[in-house]
Amino acid sequence: MINEVLHTLPQVLIDGLTLGAVYAIVALGYTMVYGILELINFAHGEIFMTGAFVGTAILLTFAGFGWLASMPALVALVLVLVVTSVVTGLLGMGIERVAYRPLRNAPKLITLITAIGVSFLLQDIVRFIAELKNGNYILTGPSLFSGQIGIKVSSISSIFNDASVKSSFFIVLIVAVIMMVTLDFFVNKTKWGMAMRAVAQDRETAALMSVNVNKVIALTFFIGSALGGATGVLFAIQYGTIDPYIGFILGLKAFTAAVLGGIGNIRGAMFGGILIGIMEMFAAANLPVISHGVLGAEYKDVFAFAILIIVLIFKPEGLFGKVSVEKV
């Protein structure tokens, strides 16, 4: 049994890392908004999904004009990433302005309900547009990086099987790392980043220190949503097929990652995302093997959710979060 698990380990690690990178960046959006507004932005998973659709639509348009064949794939990728992240970033800002800002002093329950509403609205608008343009709301984008690279892991040790990697794996990983490092730098080293941390710590006091709170919150939404949208594009490139309902369960898992890493903690969210991705892939590959076929691979979603419950029971502040005490 152990042998079987070890056989598949290299492939599991590679797939898990890809998925984990996606979770990590989506988790960033949750954790940033939660850190600043103490609001679970349910619409974030939907912004990710919108990003996937916008990116695929742009690629399909390019392919339609025949430009895609004539330009290098990397240029197309950068172009799509930039356009998509601007679009979704503005979308995120708009959602904050219309749905969350008027309710900033309302009970938290009401804001959560609007967030659910926004999420449903986005799902249906995207479904609607995709179905209208395409006849079917399940889209398959053109594949940009479809080359397969075999990695001869078996040459290291005969326990492992060979793994194969889509070349888009490297793209996803590299772009994800660039985004995460840039964000980390931005939050920790720049003036706007400092303002963001100040608002997260204490909104009133930050306002007294002449920080423009509204602007900072809008900026947070822009950055979080832009990252989410860009990740959507990466997801579409890596996995090919997208539909308007991918954002929901993925958002749930990304939120789990954010909680695992300590909500409000940016580095924690990255770590949590990678961890959840690898664990999920491990569960998907090995649950049937370990349980002798009792539990199917379908239970991988249950697995992520079980992690959330376990974290909440034993370490509700997450791996890297600090215990918060509510003051009156």
Added chain:
Amino acid sequence: MKNLLYAIQQNKRLQAIIVGLYIVVTFFSLYLAQKSVVAFLLLLSSLLLLYFTTFSNRVKWLIGGVVMVVLLPLAASQGEAYQSYMEVATLVGIYIAMALGLNIVVGMAGLLDLGFVAFFALGAYTYGIFATGQANNFMPFGHYPLSGESFWVFIFIGCFVAALFGILLGVPVLRVKGDYLAIVTLGFGEIIRIIFNNLDKPVNITNGAMGLASVQPPRLFGIDFMYPNQFYYIVLVILVTVIFAVRRLEFSKIGRAWKAVRENEIAAQAMGIHLVKTKLMAFAVGASFSGMMGVVFAAKQTFVDPTSFTLLESITILVMVILGGMGSVPGVILGAALVTILNLQVLTELTNWLNQLSLNGVINVPDALSPAKMQRFIFGVILILFALYRPQGLLPAKNPVFDEKDLKDADKLINAGVQKEATQHVHLDS
């Protein structure tokens, strides 16, 4: 207009005439025009009219009872559409009971539960498994399917199972922050569906995606309940019990504790309210209503499969609560009725009508726009608009108003040593 309304409000006889006339007119219009969905809805809305009158509660219940038990089935029974009307009325009843359950969790205790349909599924599967041959696969004793007489016991079992799972889920989550509850329940709703979808191996418990077919109909005194017009009465009885229970809970000690927790957890705690216990209680009570209705649903549909229990269902129930008014029992009843009728009648009718138009070539509506597919859009818009502009809902919740003079008089009586019971310090302002 205002004067007129005021005059009507003052004059009970006038109200009686208006309500009576309305009921008679709508009754006969439905009686004569069987195909008119509008007449059916108008007759149903006589209850709303009744709610706004100033009759005493007993009279309202009496008239409402007559309309629901006698007039509505009688008026609808004259044509072919009888069963479909009763089907709608039954489903409205089921959803009202569920919305009232969610109202306790969201409206009264202020906990956002986004996986409420999971408890409904638990109830439905509890009855579904034992009322089909499915239980033979894993139960070492007993003979299945159980007869339809067990349905009445299963109503309570479903209640209990749902409450149990509510507590099991609530214990880890309610100890930590309230916001996590939303996402955990969201996950729970999905997980329950996935588990029911995959629990056909290694032991076939739920029959997976195939679902459980031909569930035994309930049986009482040798009569099988198979048609919607029979289920209508079962649902009506349960619904009245549920409404009664909710009303009593709302103004009991635990009900006031729920509201206190909703308004301010820390202040409530300082007043000696045990937070976790109170929240768990809300969670369990809300879940039990849902589980109970799940049993009825399984028996009514005679078919249970995981696709009936998606996130959309949970959100539908949430929309009912938000639309009607969080914490307001009459509001939630109205909201549930409106949303269910919108879902079952209005959207399908509109779709059929548009299809007809497209067929005749009047206008060409793309398939993507068909109203039956727009549920998510409509629900999203309702949630956002109501949260932004009318968070208290259509019929806002009312707290009891204490009459200062009455209280003082009562004090005086007690001080004077008079043993006479001071009557009714509290007026329900309804």
